[in-house]
Amino acid sequence: MISHKLCCYVSILVVPFLAQLASGDVLWQECDNSRNYTANSAFQSNLKQLSSTLPTESSSSPTLFATAAVGAIPDTVYALSLCRGDTTNASACGDCVANALRDAQQVCSYNMDVTIYYDTCYLRFSNQNFVTSIDNTKxxxxxxxxxxxxxxxxxxxxxxxxxxxxxxxxxxxxxxxxxxxxxxxxxxxxxxxxxxxxxxxxxxxxxxxxxxxxxxxxxxxxxxxxxxxxxxxxxxxxxxxxxxxxxxxxxxxPAPSSGVKPSVDGDGDSGNWESVPNISLSMLNLSTLEVATENFSEGNKLGEGGFGAVYKGSLADGQEIAVKRLSQGSAQGIAELKTELVLVAKLQHKNLVRLIGVCLEEHEKLVIYEYMPKRSLDTILFDPERSKHLDWGKRFNIINGIARGLQYVHEDSQLKIIHRDLKASNVLLDSDLNVKISDFGLARLFEGDQSKDVTNRVVGTL
The missing domain is CATH 3.30.430.20 (Gnk2 domain, C-X8-C-X2-C motif)
Incomplete structure (x- = not known):
């Protein structure tokens, strides 16, 4: 008789608990068992107040995001909530946050630091002030x-x-x-x-x-x-x-091209421009670029290499650009430019130069990049006067930017790329001396687990 009553008593406690949690499918929760509060404590009172205000603050925010700090130290409850960006129903966001607050107190009973995730929202509350930190290690x-x-x-x-x-x-x-x-x-x-x-x-x-x-x-x-x-x-x-x-x-x-392995070591096509793999690029009109560069005037020329010249330009909307103009008849230049288009169009990183578009009209082959106001690193580094302004802090930031860019192409991007021509003239700088690595024309694409390769000629810069 006692066992039967105990069984029924346990059922009364557990079944409503499971029914409540079913209202929102918990993807993951993290309970910090090292810090606990007690029933009827000041922290619980502050948490109760938070539960009544945070859902409304979340749903009324245009970004569906809210932070809060309720109560006085040491019993302050700090909280952060965010609903998924495609949520169009504000009340649904508020309901999700309300469920999160309720479920968090049940799945992590009396814990002072709880994080809980759902498909459409997530929440963390704590007695520690985490809301001013952008740490994402958890x-x-x-x-x-x-x-x-x-x-x-x-x-x-x-x-x-x-x-x-x-x-x-x-x-x-x-x-x-x-x-x-x-x-x-x-x-x-x-x-x-x-x-x-x-x-x-x-x-x-x-x-x-x-x-x-x-x-x-x-x-x-x-x-x-x-x-x-x-x-x-x-x-x-x-x-x-x-x-x-x-x-x-x-x-x-668009769909990625398959089996692409750009090469400029003599084992790939060097003259057929139409063999460029299927990559998504903005096409700009030649007339637009002629106006932007003042018809490729000498006054707008930024530099010149074996492939051709680079010109500064300004589009109608005021955007400043750098236009690489391939020399006509340069087969090697075409091969390098094709390689660069394939790679740079697929790479996106703050320390790599951004490709804006391309123009293939009237035998012209033009590639358009973002313009870097401070030009290339060599124009500063090897100038006795300008180099004086490169104190150690600026130099360290430049080194750090180069390293981050290389880390990305070597290991972190889905394309494993070896640049093969990294030098000061291929390190571009914006107005704040932030680094953008450029010129991937000699780059090689490695397979996922590949660590070395054999070339049949010397490439790069002496």
């Missing part, structure tokens, strides 16, 4: 158990390109720091979808750096997987073979 990796069955290496590379694109979009989205995208693939796997998000209080550079930190571990955890996600308090991403978001994707990338 993260959870969730791979999809299924593997792709064909073109696995190409699929991984395509996912890397897509994640880099949506990460850039999220970082530059000044309101929600949210990006979505789709990339065409092949017949068996028609499309890949992805989303990326940062908390909206992050600066664009911080958001991009945060996303880079979790995108670079993609090959380690998600190689050949059909999907996966990394959950982090300050930034997160997800990719799947179906849309993991609502509405139309904000970006649409």
């Amino acid at each position: 993260r959870h990796i969730m791979p999809n158990g299924e593997n792709v069955t064909s073109l696995a290496a190409t699929f991984d590379a395509a996912v890397g390109v897509l994640l880099a694109a949506v990460a850039d979009y999220a970082a530059l989205n000044s309101s929600k720091r949210f990006g979505t995208g789709v990339e065409d693939f092949d017949v068996s796997t028609p499309r890949v979808y992805a989303l990326a998000q940062c908390t909206p209080d992050m600066a664009p550079a911080d958001c991009r750096s945060c996303l880079e930190g979790i995108v670079r571990v993609m090959p380690k955890h998600f190689s050949r997987r059909q999907g996966g996600r990394i959950l982090g308090l300050r930034c997160n991403y997800r990719f799947e073979l179906y849309p993991p978001f609502s509405g139309n994707p904000l970006l649409h990338l």
Whole structure:
């Protein structure tokens, strides 16, 4: 009789608990058992007050993001909540945050520091002030158990390109720091979808750096997987073979070219321009570039190399550009330019020069890049007067930028690239002396596990 009553009593406690948690599917929770509060304490009172205000603050925010600090030290409750950027129903965001606050107190009973994630929102509260930090080291990796069955290496590379694109979009989205995208693939796997998000209080550079930190571990955890996600308090991403978001994707990338291995060592085509692989580039009119560069005037010339000259230009909207004009009849220049187009069009990093577009008209072959006001590093480094302004702090930042760019192309991007012509004249500087590595015409593309290669001629610069 006693056992029967005890069984019934336990059921009364457990069944409502499970029913409440079913209202929101918890993806992951982290309970800090080292710090606990007691019933009816000041911290619990502050947490109760937070539970009544934070959902409303989240749903009323245009970015669906809120932070809070309730109560006095040492019983202050600090909190952060964020709903997914494609949430169009504000009340749904508020409901998700309310569920998170309730469930967090149940799955991590009496813990003073709890993080809990759902598909459409997440929350953290703590007695420690974490809301001013952009640290994203606490993260959870969730791979999809299924593997792709064909073109696995190409699929991984395509996912890397897509994640880099949506990460850039999220970082530059000044309101929600949210990006979505789709990339065409092949017949068996028609499309890949992805989303990326940062908390909206992050600066664009911080958001991009945060996303880079979790995108670079993609090959380690998600190689050949059909999907996966990394959950982090300050930034997160997800990719799947179906849309993991609502509405139309904000970006649409074309299918990646397969089996591309650019080469300028005499074992690849050097003269047939039409053999450039299928890459997505903006096409600019020759007349537009003639106006922008004042008909390629000598006064606008920035420099000249074996491939041809580079000119400064200004588009109608005021955007400043650098136009690389290939010398007509330069077969080697065509091969190098093709290599650069294939690689730079697929690379996106703050320390690599950004490709704006290309123009192929009337026997002209022109490539358009972002303009770097401080020109190349050699113009400062080897000038006795200008080099005086390069104190150690500036030099260290330049070294750091070069290293970050190389780290990306060597290990962190989905294309493993060896530059082969890194020199001061190929290190460009913006107005704040931030580094942009340029000129990938002599670069080689390695396979994923390749660590060395053999060339049949000397390349680079003495």
